[in-house]
Amino acid sequence: MARAITTQRKTINTLFAWAVGLIIFFPILWIFVLSFKSEGDAIKAPFEVLTSAWTLDSYATVQDRSDYFKHFWNSVTIAVGSTLLGILVAVPAAWSMAFVPSKRTRGILMWMLSTKMLPAVGVLYPIYIGFIKLGLLDTRIGLVIVLMLINLPIIVWMLYTYFKEIPGEILEAARMDGAGLREEVMYVLTPMAVPGIASTLLLNVILAWNEAFWTLNLTAAKAAPLTAFIASYSSPEGLFYAKLSAASVMAIAPILIMGWFSQKQLVRGLTFGAVK
Amino acid sequence: MKLRSVLRTATAVSLIAGSAAYAENIVIATVNNGDMIRMQGLTDDFTSKTGHTVEWVTLEENVLRQRVTTDITTKGGAFDIMTIGMYETPIWGANGWLVPLDDLSEEYNVDDILPAMAGGLSHDGTLYAAPFYGESSMIMYRTDLMEKAGLEMPEAPTWSFVREAAAAMTDRDNDINGICLRGKAGWGEGGAFITAMSNSFGARWFDMDWNAQFDTQPWKDTLEFYVGMMNESGPAGYATNGFNENLSLFQQGKCGMWIDATVAASFVTNPNDSTVADSVGFALAPDNGLGKRSNWLWAWALAIPAGTQKEGAAKEFIEWATSTDYIELVASKEGWANVPPGARTSLYENPNYMEVPFAQMTLDSILSADPNNSTVEPSPYVGVQFAAIPEFAGIATEVSQEFSAVYAGQQSIDEALEKAQALTNDAMEAAGYR
Amino acid sequence: MATQHSQSAARIMMAPAVILLLGWMLVPLTMTLYFSFKKYLPLRGGDLGWVGFENYTRFVSSSSFWPAVATTLIIVGGVLVITIFLGVLLALLLDQPMWGQGVVRILVIAPFFVMPTVSGLVWKNMFMDPTNGFLAYMWRAFGAEPVQWLSQASMPSLIMIVSWQWLPFATLILLTAIQSLDSEQIEAAEMDGASWFSRFRFIILPHLSRAITVVLLIQTIFLLSIFAEIFVTTAGSFGTKTLTYLIFQRVLESQNVGLGSAGGVYAIILANIVAAFLIRIVGKNLDA
Numbered sequence: 002m003a004r005a006i007t008t009q010r011k012t013i014n015t016l017f018a019w020a021v022g023l024i025i026f027f028p029i030l031w032i033f034v035l036s037f038k039s040e041g042d043a044i045k046a047p048f049e050v051l052t053s054a055w056t057l058d059s060y061a062t063v064q065d066r067s068d069y070f071k072h073f074w075n076s077v078t079i080a081v082g083s084t085l086l087g088i089l090v091a092v093p094a095a096w097s098m099a100f101v102p103s104k105r106t107r108g109i110l111m112w113m114l115s116t117k118m119l120p121a122v123g124v125l126y127p128i129y130i131g132f133i134k135l136g137l138l139d140t141r142i143g144l145v146i147v148l149m150l151i152n153l154p155i156i157v158w159m160l161y162t163y164f165k166e167i168p169g170e171i172l173e174a175a176r177m178d179g180a181g182l183r184e185e186v187m188y189v190l191t192p193m194a195v196p197g198i199a200s201t202l203l204l205n206v207i208l209a210w211n212e213a214f215w216t217l218n219l220t221a222a223k224a225a226p227l228t229a230f231i232a233s234y235s236s237p238e239g240l241f242y243a244k245l246s247a248a249s250v251m252a253i254a255p256i257l258i259m260g261w262f263s264q265k266q267l268v269r270g271l272t273f274g275a276v277k
Numbered sequence: 278m279k280l281r282s283v284l285r286t287a288t289a290v291s292l293i294a295g296s297a298a299y300a301e302n303i304v305i306a307t308v309n310n311g312d313m314i315r316m317q318g319l320t321d322d323f324t325s326k327t328g329h330t331v332e333w334v335t336l337e338e339n340v341l342r343q344r345v346t347t348d349i350t351t352k353g354g355a356f357d358i359m360t361i362g363m364y365e366t367p368i369w370g371a372n373g374w375l376v377p378l379d380d381l382s383e384e385y386n387v388d389d390i391l392p393a394m395a396g397g398l399s400h401d402g403t404l405y406a407a408p409f410y411g412e413s414s415m416i417m418y419r420t421d422l423m424e425k426a427g428l429e430m431p432e433a434p435t436w437s438f439v440r441e442a443a444a445a446m447t448d449r450d451n452d453i454n455g456i457c458l459r460g461k462a463g464w465g466e467g468g469a470f471i472t473a474m475s476n477s478f479g480a481r482w483f484d485m486d487w488n489a490q491f492d493t494q495p496w497k498d499t500l501e502f503y504v505g506m507m508n509e510s511g512p513a514g515y516a517t518n519g520f521n522e523n524l525s526l527f528q529q530g531k532c533g534m535w536i537d538a539t540v541a542a543s544f545v546t547n548p549n550d551s552t553v554a555d556s557v558g559f560a561l562a563p564d565n566g567l568g569k570r571s572n573w574l575w576a577w578a579l580a581i582p583a584g585t586q587k588e589g590a591a592k593e594f595i596e597w598a599t600s601t602d603y604i605e606l607v608a609s610k611e612g613w614a615n616v617p618p619g620a621r622t623s624l625y626e627n628p629n630y631m632e633v634p635f636a637q638m639t640l641d642s643i644l645s646a647d648p649n650n651s652t653v654e655p656s657p658y659v660g661v662q663f664a665a666i667p668e669f670a671g672i673a674t675e676v677s678q679e680f681s682a683v684y685a686g687q688q689s690i691d692e693a694l695e696k697a698q699a700l701t702n703d704a705m706e707a708a709g710y711r
Numbered sequence: 712m713a714t715q716h717s718q719s720a721a722r723i724m725m726a727p728a729v730i731l732l733l734g735w736m737l738v739p740l741t742m743t744l745y746f747s748f749k750k751y752l753p754l755r756g757g758d759l760g761w762v763g764f765e766n767y768t769r770f771v772s773s774s775s776f777w778p779a780v781a782t783t784l785i786i787v788g789g790v791l792v793i794t795i796f797l798g799v800l801l802a803l804l805l806d807q808p809m810w811g812q813g814v815v816r817i818l819v820i821a822p823f824f825v826m827p828t829v830s831g832l833v834w835k836n837m838f839m840d841p842t843n844g845f846l847a848y849m850w851r852a853f854g855a856e857p858v859q860w861l862s863q864a865s866m867p868s869l870i871m872i873v874s875w876q877w878l879p880f881a882t883l884i885l886l887t888a889i890q891s892l893d894s895e896q897i898e899a900a901e902m903d904g905a906s907w908f909s910r911f912r913f914i915i916l917p918h919l920s921r922a923i924t925v926v927l928l929i930q931t932i933f934l935l936s937i938f939a940e941i942f943v944t945t946a947g948s949f950g951t952k953t954l955t956y957l958i959f960q961r962v963l964e965s966q967n968v969g970l971g972s973a974g975g976v977y978a979i980i981l982a983n984i985v986a987a988f989l990i991r992i993v994g995k996n997l998d999a
Contacts, residue, residue: 015809021801022818025878029821031845032833044525044843046852066314067335090731093724101720109729111990116736117932118982122959123975124739125347126753126968127746133353150735157728182720211826213939217340218347221355222304222332228828233335235832235943237309238521239544242837249829260824261817264883339946343963350753350966368754462948514841514859516949526842667754671965675775678948685862685949696774707769707967708752709759 029253036060036246043242059247067230069251076226076255078141079216080209083148084202087156090149092198095160100172110161113154121214132219139221147219148209155208156201163197203263210256227252300328301590306345307360308577309335311544312410312617315607316598322606323597329590338465342670349374349582356582357591361406362465363397363576363648364663364670370405376581376588378404378595385596389621394576397648406578407599410540411619413642414473414572416560417527417545418534419553422446422453426533433561436477436502436571439534443510446533455510457532458503461519462681464673469573469662470536471680472673475499477564477571481652482664482701487710489701491676491694495653500690504683516684528552536562538575539642542635543614559638561645567653573662574646576620619643668708672701740979746972754966766973775957780981782866783953787934787985789870790877795926797874798881799919803911805882806889816886823879831943834872835861839944865949872940877933881926888922889915928989935982954978 023030034050035043042053063069098106128147129138137143175189213228220229234241234248307313313335320331334356336344345359349369361369369375381387387395387404394408416434423430426445431438443455459470472482480495490496507515510533512526520537524544527535528551535541548554562572579598581591597603601623607616614633616624624630625640651661658664663673679693679700705711747766750759770776805816822830838845839860847857860868892915900910938955945951947960958978962971 011808011810014804014807015811018804018807018809018815019811021804022815025875026818026821028830028833028838028875029825032837035837046848047845066317067333090727094726094728097720097722097724109725111986113728113732114932115983115986116732118935118979118986119736119739120936120955120958120975120978122938122955122962123743123972123978125962126351127739127742129347129353130351133351138353139355150731153728153732153735207824211824213826213828218344221306221348222334225334228826229334229336231826231828231832232337232340233309235309235337235340235828236521237314237337238311238524239550240525241521242843245832245836249833253825253829257821257824260820264817264820339942346754346963346966350757372754372756462946512842513856514862516862517841517859522840522842531842667752667966671960671967674946674964675960678946678952681862681948682950685859687863687949699774703769703773704965704967707970708755709750 029257032246032249035242036250038243040240040243043246044240059243060251063234063244063247063251067233069230072225072227072230073251073255075141075220075224076210076228079144079148079224079226080206082141082145083152083209084156084205086145087149087153087205088160088198088201091153091156091160092194095157095164098157098161099164099167100169110158113157117151117154125218129219138219139224141224144216144219144224144226147215148212151212151215152205152208156205159201159204160194160197163194163201166197167193200263203259207256207260299589300330301587302330302332303357303587303590303594304332304334304355305358305360305579305594306334306336306341306356308338308341310338310577312540313360313577315611315615316409316603319603319606319610323594326597327590327593329593331594339463352582352584354582354584354586357585357587358579358581358594360409360577361580362578363394363574364660364665366398366406366578366580367400367659367665368667369580370400370403374583375405376583376585376591378407378581378592381407381592381596385600386623389601389623391620391622391643393574393643393646393648394578394620397574398576398578406576406580407595408576408578408620409599410617411574411576411643412539413574413619413639413646414470414537414562415539415542415638415642416534416536416562417542418442418558418560419446419530419532419556420558421556422533423558430558430560433570434563436563436565439536439563440502440506440509443506443534447510452531453533454512454526454531455533456506457512457518457523457526457535458507458515459519459523459537460507460515460681460684461517461522462674462678463519464663464670464677466519466677467681467684468673468677469575471499471503471677473562473573473662474503474571476569476651476653476661477562477567478502479565479567479569479653481654481656482669483657483705485655485657487657487705489698489705491698491701496694497690500680500683500694504690507684516681536571539635539639540618542639543618543633546614546634557634559635561638561642569651569653570645572642572646574643574648575662668704668710672704675700675704743972743975743979746968747976749969751968751972752966753968762969766969767976770961770970770973770977775952778950779952779954779957782951783935783955783981785866786870786873786937786953787931789866790873790934791927791930793870793874794877794881794930795923797878798885798926799923801878801882802885802889803915805886816883820879820883822875823877823883825876827876827937827939828943830872830876831940834868834875835944839868861945862949865945865951869940869944869951872944873934873937876940877930880930884922884926885919888919892918931985931989935985954981 036059037055038050038053039056039058042050132138132143171189172185175185216226216228217232231248231252234245317333317335324330345361348355390408391411394411395404398404398406398408418430426442428442428445447453447455459467461467475496478495478499480493480499481490484490523535523537524541526532527545530553542559545551545557546554562570564570579595581588585591599620601621604616604624613630618639625636630636646661648660658666663669676697679696682688683690683693748761748763750762751757752759841847841857841859850857858864896914897910900914936955938959941947941951941953941956947956955978958971958974961967961974
């Protein structure tokens with residue numbers, strides 16, 4: 002039996018929730034507005050900003066100065082590549098931990114997560130030297146590998162919790178029908194795991210897209226993604242609010258749009274399936 | 278129309294094809310300052326002259342430093358040219374990490390580089406980086422406000438005059454601060470300013486045995502004077518103001534005086550950006566009667582990391598970007614006030630350039646800074662606003678963080694100096710000086 | 712019901728991920744340990760020999776060490792408290808019937824997608840700048856003196872920026888958990904005359920405990936190593952130097968890799984203490 006809700010209460014809820022939502026979203030909205038202003042107008046008082054002329058100049062300047070699409074494409078390749086590679090490595094591991102658990106499984110899982118807590122800067126020099134020796138410096142493949150390793154613990158964790166939700170009886174039934182390990186994975190497990198894999202993919206693309214230490218320090222001209230693009234607008238001489246806003250919008254828009262379209266999967270992904 | 282553009286493309290292609298045997302693609306790391314961005318925009322001129330193409334990695338100053346330092350110390354080879362400063366060049370040159378620029382072409386005329394700049398960018402008499410632009414620091418002040426305060430700025434003022442004038446120009450009701458100075462943490466920001474200022478108060482970073490000197494009276498005097506003056510006449514929140522914040526304040530007419538890099542002169546006198554463009558005067562940075570002024574010396578320069586495969590093309594680029602031809606190219610497109618200053622003697626012999634209001638004062642400021650003899654008492658280091666030793670950047674950033682905490686009212690001058698003394702000595706010990 | 716066959720197959724399947732992670736962890740860890748016992752100064756020619764525990768004692772004896780540990784814990788703790796507290800409230804609000812729920816949810820989760828560098832820059836310049844920042848104009852509009860956010864209220868400002876980034880994450884998870892709550896149970900409690908507070912205290916909150924655990928665990932992992940937000944806003948001044956930032960200063964600004972590596976070892980120890988603590992309190996909540 003549904004509760005009776007008065008229109009009045011619904012209106013109050015709506016107003017209140019929208020107010021809170023807009024406050025949280027406001028910084029993003031504001032840089033969006035500033036990105037369409039001239040530098041001189043962008044530092045004015047908020048009301049004057051809104052009433053001043055709108056222009057696309059900042060976007061034109063930014064595109065003229067740095068090749069947005071090159072950086073964008075590098076970001077896409079690195080984020081998607083590292084995630085796919087990570088899933089490829091993680092699926093078998095997560096599968097075996099979920100369905101053939103041993104005494105050490107929980108220990109291994111916790112240990113994997115703890116590797117994420119190593120401070121990256123401490124190993125910058127060794128990794129950098131390794132990259133030079135292997136010829137991976139300023140290559141996309143190098144970043145794909147590093148970001149895959151960084152996010153692998155998260156990927157394994159997420160997949161593990163999804164797989165764990167798959168009822169064991171189904172597998173047993175399949176085994177009784179004479180399905181081998183390969184068939185089991187191919188025809189039974191994979192279809193059931195697709196939603197979980199999809200949300201794992203999403204979250205890791207976001208994490209890889211926003212990673213700003215390794216992507217900045219291991220690239221130069223060829224493999225530089227959008228994090229490096231932002232670093233050339235962060236604090237230049239003279240007024241820069243409008244250009245920084247435009248560059249920021251260009252850097253976050255793709256991932257924001259992707260995130261909005263996929264927020265349902267994301268919820269599952271983010272919680273490691275722990276929240277149903 | 279179409280035909281013409283096809284023809285033009287064809288010519289361009291054949292031009293590039295003609296020099297294809299030597300055409301290289303070089304990667305240049307640079308800082309996102311206005312002059313460098315202008316250079317980036319003019320790259321086509323270089324490409325059409327030499328056939329070489331250029332890929333730019335333009336980064337904010339702190340990120341750039343971190344990036345190029347990692348690459349040079351590990352011999353990474355990610356860049357063919359790096360934009361570095363007067364601090365890095367002698368250290369890297371001494372380590373053999375840079376290609377010596379001792380075989381530049383005749384027409385480049387290396388002797389035309391201002392001796393102060395060439396000196397700061399050399400090690401043992403060998404030039405390791407070519408200055409793209411050079412700077413000192415000087416006073417930029419509002420002539421109208423000075424007049425209103427009934428004062429007249431001397432060519433070479435003292436600190437006590439500056440403090441008095443700042444107090445007289447301050448008009449808090451109208452949002453006018455008598456003086457704007459850097460207070461932001463970072464060795465190249467507030468650290469550079471306070472170090473240069475301390476020289477005129479007789480302070481120094483180290484004595485001849487590399488002992489930190491923050492427990493001496495001149496440092497205390499420097500900080501007390503600075504904090505006192507800024508509290509009287511400085512803008513609110515000066516503890517986080519760096520070059521850019523002060524530039525913006527000055528351009529908006531909120532500062533009576535500003536002591537900072539000479540390159541800022543072209544920004545504050547540019548009517549497109551500055552509301553006070555036609556009422557800016559210039560004077561030498563102040564002194565304190567001890568024989569040293571408080572102006573620094575700096576150059577942003579282009580250097581080639583040793584081991585690059587493209588040394589030839591990189592040298593061609595450096596010759597192009599730091600040549601007199603480049604200066605003329607910028608002058609023809611943007612006017613003489615916007616050419617990269619402070620690098621070449623001939624620029625200051627050019628009558629067109631000397632009409633620019635800040636040209637003479639920039640030159641005088643540069644000439645009055647002496648990196649080899651910057652402190653009142655003898656010091657073991659080279660450099661005006663820095664000490665050219667590898668440890669300095671790290672130490673000075675931490676010291677300036679302690680100072681900024683004083684400016685923000687979070688600790689006393691004595692506390693900050695005590696911490697600065699301890700951490701400097703500790704770092705020098707770790708590096709094996711003491 | 713695992714057979715011998717599947718046991719060994721499982722081991723083979725686990726191998727790539729375990730070996731890779733083992734490599735990723737052991738190689739840098741070994742290098743960090745190795746460098747931490749060396750005098751390693753890249754700008755002075757690199758490896759200058761063994762120094763025993765000198766780097767370790769020097770790192771701890773620096774006046775910045777304990778404040779950095781405290782700063783790290785305050786930031787992690789502060790952000791956790793704020794995001795979980797506000798996250799619960801926000802989740803409860805968003806669970807109420809309203810018009811345009813989907814759109815509001817989108818608005819609320821958006822900050823999570825913003826790069827840490829960008830959010831640091833935007834807050835620092837466009838909002839917290841005491842002259843041209845949005846907040847300064849707001850303060851002036853009400854006749855107040857603008858706050859010097861990043862110098863005079865540096866830690867609260869930083870915690871606020873980081874909380875803004877992580878609040879969406881907490882809200883989203885908690886909201887999902889609330890939505891899975893059995894509404895009949897609440898209705899029954901309502902009929903019995905239970906107050907709003909006791910309904911929250913005895914039904915909703917216990918139901919959320921697992922989601923809160925997840926938020927706690929994941930956020931801690933990421934918060935212990937935040938760097939970009941500090942780098943672009945205060946660069947470690949005004950008491951915002953975390954352990955991660957201190958290590959960054961030692962390695963990249965002071966160019967003392969040995970000293971920084973010793974700091975890295977301390978950071979690993981701290982992370983493990985925190986992790987052990989967390990796993991103790993939340994571990995059993997995670998075992999489904």
